[in-house]
Amino acid sequence: MSHKIWDFKGGIHPPQNKSQSTQDPIAQAPIPSRLVIPLQQHIGQPAVTLVTLGERVLKGQKIADPGGYVSAAIHAPTSGTVVAIGEHPIPHASGLSDLCIEIEPDHLDEWGDRNPVADYSQVETGNLLAQLRESGITGMGGAGFPTSVKLKPREEIEITHLIINAVECESYISCDDMLMRERPEQVIRGIRILNHILKPTQTLVAIEDNKPEAAAALQSALETLGESNRIKIISIPTKYPSGSEKQLITILTGLEVPNGGIPADVGVVCQNVATAVSIYKAIELGEPLISRITTLTGDALQQRCNLEVMLGTPINELLQHTGLQEEKLHRLILGGPMMGFTLKQRNLPVVKTVNCILAVTAQEIPDPAPEKPCIRCGFCAQACPISLLPQQLHWYAKSQEFDKALQYNLLDCIECGCCAYVCPSDIPLVQYYRFAKGQIRVQEHGRTQSEHAKRRFQARNQRKENEAAASALAREVRAKAAAEKRAAKESAATDNKVDDKAAVIQAALKRVNAKKKQQVVQQAPTNNRDSIGD
Amino acid sequence: MMTILTPILILLGLSLVFGALLGFAAIHFRVDEDPLVDQIDNIMPQTQCGQCGYPGCRPYAEAIAQGEAINKCPPGGTATVQALADMLGRDFEPLDTDKLADDSKQLAFIREEECIGCTLCIQACPVDAILGAAKYMHTVLETECTGCRLCVEPCPRDCIDMVPVKPTPKDWHWPMPKAKLIAPPVSIIVSDHTHTGHA
Numbered sequence: 001m002s003h004k005i006w007d008f009k010g011g012i013h014p015p016q017n018k019s020q021s022t023q024d025p026i027a028q029a030p031i032p033s034r035l036v037i038p039l040q041q042h043i044g045q046p047a048v049t050l051v052t053l054g055e056r057v058l059k060g061q062k063i064a065d066p067g068g069y070v071s072a073a074i075h076a077p078t079s080g081t082v083v084a085i086g087e088h089p090i091p092h093a094s095g096l097s098d099l100c101i102e103i104e105p106d107h108l109d110e111w112g113d114r115n116p117v118a119d120y121s122q123v124e125t126g127n128l129l130a131q132l133r134e135s136g137i138t139g140m141g142g143a144g145f146p147t148s149v150k151l152k153p154r155e156e157i158e159i160t161h162l163i164i165n166a167v168e169c170e171s172y173i174s175c176d177d178m179l180m181r182e183r184p185e186q187v188i189r190g191i192r193i194l195n196h197i198l199k200p201t202q203t204l205v206a207i208e209d210n211k212p213e214a215a216a217a218l219q220s221a222l223e224t225l226g227e228s229n230r231i232k233i234i235s236i237p238t239k240y241p242s243g244s245e246k247q248l249i250t251i252l253t254g255l256e257v258p259n260g261g262i263p264a265d266v267g268v269v270c271q272n273v274a275t276a277v278s279i280y281k282a283i284e285l286g287e288p289l290i291s292r293i294t295t296l297t298g299d300a301l302q303q304r305c306n307l308e309v310m311l312g313t314p315i316n317e318l319l320q321h322t323g324l325q326e327e328k329l330h331r332l333i334l335g336g337p338m339m340g341f342t343l344k345q346r347n348l349p350v351v352k353t354v355n356c357i358l359a360v361t362a363q364e365i366p367d368p369a370p371e372k373p374c375i376r377c378g379f380c381a382q383a384c385p386i387s388l389l390p391q392q393l394h395w396y397a398k399s400q401e402f403d404k405a406l407q408y409n410l411l412d413c414i415e416c417g418c419c420a421y422v423c424p425s426d427i428p429l430v431q432y433y434r435f436a437k438g439q440i441r442v443q444e445h446g447r448t449q450s451e452h453a454k455r456r457f458q459a460r461n462q463r464k465e466n467e468a469a470a471s472a473l474a475r476e477v478r479a480k481a482a483a484e485k486r487a488a489k490e491s492a493a494t495d496n497k498v499d500d501k502a503a504v505i506q507a508a509l510k511r512v513n514a515k516k517k518q519q520v521v522q523q524a525p526t527n528n529r530d531s532i533g534d
Numbered sequence: 535m536m537t538i539l540t541p542i543l544i545l546l547g548l549s550l551v552f553g554a555l556l557g558f559a560a561i562h563f564r565v566d567e568d569p570l571v572d573q574i575d576n577i578m579p580q581t582q583c584g585q586c587g588y589p590g591c592r593p594y595a596e597a598i599a600q601g602e603a604i605n606k607c608p609p610g611g612t613a614t615v616q617a618l619a620d621m622l623g624r625d626f627e628p629l630d631t632d633k634l635a636d637d638s639k640q641l642a643f644i645r646e647e648e649c650i651g652c653t654l655c656i657q658a659c660p661v662d663a664i665l666g667a668a669k670y671m672h673t674v675l676e677t678e679c680t681g682c683r684l685c686v687e688p689c690p691r692d693c694i695d696m697v698p699v700k701p702t703p704k705d706w707h708w709p710m711p712k713a714k715l716i717a718p719p720v721s722i723i724v725s726d727h728t729h730t731g732h733a
Contacts (some may be wrong), residue, residue, distance in 0.1 A: 041705070094706035371711070431711040438707025445705075450580035453680045455589070456661040457582050523725075 003204070005413060009249045010385040011239040014338065018174045020295040020304040026178050028308050029321060031078055035103040036349040037063070037311035043145045044070030055082045058112030060288050063101055067135060071413040072352075073136040075311035076112075077290040080105040089349040091315070092332050094343040100219040100349070103312070116286035120467045120507035125197050128283060136289045137351075141165060141243070141272035144337070144353040145215045147279065150271075151197055153264035160267040161253055162200040164191055166207040166214065167243035169237065170336030171357040176273050180207075180214035183277060189319060190276030192232055192345045193283050198269055203231045204252050205273075210238045236328060240338065241416040245270045247385050259412060276357075289526050290330035294350055296322045298359035302330040309350050315357055317344035322521040324359055333358040338417040339363055343458040364476075380419035380429065385425040386412050390419035394429055395438035402443065405436050413437075541688070548575045570599045579610045582660035583682030590660065598622070605630050640681045640696040642674045648693035655685035655694060 040046040045068030057076040064074040084102035089095065107528055116323055117123055117131060130223050133148035153159060164187075168176040180187055181418040195203055207215050215233055220227045236242055236251055246257045248270065263270055275294065281287040290311055297304040298363055302323030309318065315332075326341075333340040334348075350357075380390035396405035420429040571592070578591035586606035588594040594694040598604055604618040612629060619626040642665075644655070650670040663679040666672030674685075686694045 085579060090703060092703040092706075094701070094703050096701060096703045096706060098703050222587075375672070389543070428711045435706035435710045442707060449680070450578070453582070453661050454575075454580040454591070456581065456663075456678065460660065460662050 001251075003232060004148055004254075005234065005236055005251055007237075008250045008385050009387050010383050011241060011247075012383055012421050013238070014171050014240055014421065015239075017297075018210070020188050021172070021174045021295050021306055022178060022181075024303075024305045026182055026293055026306045026308055027311060029310065029318060030311045031105045031107055031109065031310065032317045034083070034314065035077055035080070035105060035310060036100050037074060037103065037312040037316060038088070038098055038100045039064055039067075039074065041074065041144060041243060041311070041351040041353065042072045042088075043248070044068060044072070044149075046099065047074045047148075048073060049085055049099075051082045051085075051101065053082055053085060056080070056106075057082060057103060057441055058110055060114060060290060061112040062134070062288070063103075066146075070146055070149050072100075072138045072498050073288070075133055075288040075290050076103060077266060077312055078103070078105045079108050079110040079112075084274070086473055086518070089345055090353060091343070091354060091403045095344045111257070114159060114286035117283050120193055120283050121196060128193070129377065132279060132282055134288075135278075137275065137278050138289070138352050139272055139281055139350060140274035140278065140355070142339070142353055142355065144351075147271070147275055147319075150269065151194070153269065156298045157262070157264050158267055159200045159269055160197045160202065161249075161269075162191075162194055162203045163248060163252055163268060163270045164194075164203070164205040164243070164273055165204055165243060165248055165270050166211075166218075166273040167248060168211070169208060169240045169243035169348050170338050170356075171236070171240075172297050172358055173295050175295045175296075175306050175355050177211045178295075179274055179277060179293050180211070181217050184214075184217040185225065186280050187218060187273050188225050188227055188231065188278035189284060190273075192225075192227065194271060195230060201267070205231060205247055205254065206242075206252055207233060207234045208242060209235045209237045214341065240383055240413070241418065242412050244385070244416060248362050259338050259409065272501050277367060277506055288511075289352060292350070292352060292354070294354055295319075295356040296359075297356065298333075299361040299364050300325050300359040306401055311351060312349045314346075315343070315348050315350065318350070318357065319346065319359065328361045329359055330362040331360050333360065333365075338421070340364055343349045368428065369426040371427050374425055374427060375422060377462055379422040379424065383418040383422045385416060385418060388413060388430055393436070394427060394432050397432040400436075400439065402436055406440065410436055410440070544686055566601055569654045571595050573621060574598050574618065576632075577614055577621065578607065578609070579614065579680075581680040581682040583609055583684060585609070589672075601611060603627065603630070624658075639699045640683075641645045641676060641679045642671055642681065642683070642685050643695045643697045644674055645693040645695065646671050646673060648691050652690040652692055654690065658684045660684060 010321045031235075041047060048067045049064045049065035051057060051063045058079045058081070059076060061076045062073050063076050063082075066073050067326070069533050080103045080485065082101060083104045084100075086099065086102075087097040088097045088100040088102065092098070101433075102321060103268070115131075117128065117225060120128055120170065126311060129152055132151070133146070135145040138144045139150065166176055166180060174309070190473070191203060191205070205218060214233060218233055219228075221235070222231055222317065234252060241247055242251060249263055249266065250256055251266050253266070255268065257263055257266055257268075278289045278292075281391055282289070292311065294309045295306050296318060300321070302325065304324065307318065307321075332343045332346065333356075334343050334354060335341065335358075337360075340356070340358065374394060376391060378391070384390055386409075388410075392408050393405055393413070394400070394408055396408065410433060415430050415433060417430050420427065421428060555686045574595035575592050577679050579597055580591050584590065585608050586594045588597055594607070596603070598618065604622065604624060605615050608613050608629065615628060615629060618624070642663075649666075649671045651666060651671060653666065653672070655672060656666060658662045660682065661678055661680055663675045663686060664672050665675060681696065682697060686696065
């Protein structure tokens, strides 16, 4: 059971605030009046809609196909009618709208076809991955990376570790904790499938030591399912951000994912516990990803709990359901207090990556104090889990010297917010880094675009030159041909005359010569004969 | 006599050898074009819009290498001027103001029902971003259009609009954090620290 664990540099210990939402078991959220399902709930290409307006869809029916290799399918969370396909605000930091399919539920909750895999141990990995892709499984920890892509590392890589991320290090969020407490068997069954697909030498479930109930539940499920030899549950010290993929790999293996690399580069694949459960449901039950467990918490809610929510459920209906007290509400945050963002509106749907909706009072999370000048205390550098120099990055982002920020490895920043948390000057450091990262991306995009435009411009110029050259050549050839023709005609005219004359003369000469010869020949024999005869 | 002749001969020999080497290098490793022009051209936005008064980005780059002002490129904006100033060691100059500097990207859009299929815009487009044939409707390829506006002028029907590109969640980026103008009560000393987000 004992497994050596490492520590990563930095990190912080923010107040947990998790117990508020773990008092009641997971409850089912009611079917909402309308479901809004964005076509882009994952990293990669948006999904491509398969349904038409007014079409009746069944629960679990695929309503959008993956729009590319890195993409995920989307399914109807309940039965109903497609009432709109168009732009709708989505839960995104920008507050912008994107393409969504809107479904009006008929409250029958009638299932469509479910195609479970009877015995996955007999099925080829490729087919299982295809089933996951068809079931719309994406990472549920936060980023939403399509799972079928993540589970297919490059051929030459040998996966030594499968790490199941049950850390859930951010304050307030308890959806994974509750999932493990209540459905440990589903978690283990999901991990079994992952083991079958990846065949790692070691499978580790990492869980922070502030969730002993969940760890115990998983352990007993391991024993019931007879998997305790193959899957190990590792308790790690509670520290933020241990749940960050790269930090977790360091904690469990002592390895470090190289700059710009992915975990597979060091032979590791990480999966979130909730993702493991959705994998189990997709393979063994044939149920696509149509709902998730979301934590609704914060002092402005009467009922702080974890709800199993259909994807596409509007947040305002969930807030109503949990008894939002408007007068207490100060801020509505999507995600945790460290990495989440403030919502400007409430008619936004829950998507595959929404793990927490936080309705906080002004006492809980007050507005940040005004930014004061950096005093170079260096706390941020001590807190940074990536060993970056947040102070330097802050100067360069602020003065928009992005090339220097890049030299200081800005792109390695995971935006965990530790630096801003410890900053005594209340500098919104992460916002500066996000700004700088965005600008760097804009500049890069501009460069590739101008390079592209340049190529097209040059190609066009080349083509025009070629065309001009070709037409000049054609003109020349034509002119030459015409000149030749003309010359030929003229010379033919004169030549003919000359030739004729010469020929006539020649012919005349020939005739004359021939005559002369004949005369000579005729005369000679007679002469001979005459002489003989004489 | 020999003492002075020897060094002279040695030096003469050396100078001949090095002279020959330099001469060989000058001919053999000759750079046909000013490499500076390429570097400047790489900074240019390559819209080929001609707003600088030169027929394209490269001619302007050549002119800059000859000493032309660096602030004549509205599509490149301040960033390009800054990059040029950094590279050439010249002073930063604000963008030439009589030219409109519009930061937001625009794309050409042909109101197709009004298009008569004259092909004039196709001929004007420096990056072949307009599709169509004589007496057939034309349309702009969104992915190729650089927003240079060169097609707007030649259109006899005036049916080409420059449409600003709508931001989508995919190409949205975080803005620079704004300094707060109205500050809430600030905790200056420990005793007036009324509430805290950290425990």
